[in-house]
Amino acid sequence: MQTITLYEQDFYAWTQQQTELLRSGKWELLDIDNLIEEIESLGKQQRQELRNRLSILLGHLLKWHYQPEARSRSWWATIREQRREIAILLKENPSLKPYLNEAITLGFENGMDLALRETPIPLKFLPASCPFSIEDIFEQPIEFDED
Template identity: 45%
Template sequence: MSANTSKLYDTDYGLWLASQIDSLKSHQWDDLDIDNLIEELEGLNRSNKRELESYLVVILTHLLKWEYQPSARTGSWNGSIFNGRKRIARLLKEQPSLKTYIPEILPDAYADGVEIACRETRMPSDTFPPECPYSISQILDLDFLPGDEELPD
């Protein structure tokens, strides 16, 4: 790898990226900036995990508001839940291994969702369960909304 390639990473990211793509396509392994490529790939993986967690927080916030403030339910809450679920489905389709990451991030995503729901509803935090009351399959289910279950006869 030339010193210019490494400098390019700091001075013109787009040009550096194009040069790395060209080197990969043409199998010019010696021209690759391995250290910065590793850094970029690790960053991409962290970014995908952050994106997943962000969508989970939004979904959980609105599920909590939907369940614990039924008189204030809005179409935008429903739309936000649906949008988050669709985005997660797309993300998991592109990167199925992220699904195994959900149990790890769910407690923090739920805690954030509770905090946001408290701020938005002005309800005290002890209104909400201390641990996430929804299963992962419920959270990701396009049709699940808490409190909408049919009551037994």
């Protein structure tokens, strides 16, 4: 019969236990294997967040660029928000910067799906790969005239 560990039974309680063991220097009692797994997972979550935010940003940039007649305050605000949140993420995690080009490539796929879902633009009229430079993605001014 296999014993269920605290890690499997109550993850939050396990995190609190591990935190206390770290603080008190009780290294021999730490659950090293699961700590390693969780720390690796945290790094992967940061990469995933970057890809997710890029997906949203690129999808909205595609909509903005390929459907100018339908531009909205919502699209404009989403572009601003995602640019700001990505900048914060990269500032707080500068080691993600070398991953940026790969994240753009991967995020573009989901951004395309977003644009296809939210517009009537046929796939054949959208680019096969990301048409935006880093400057286009993060710095190109996006103006919205509410007149």
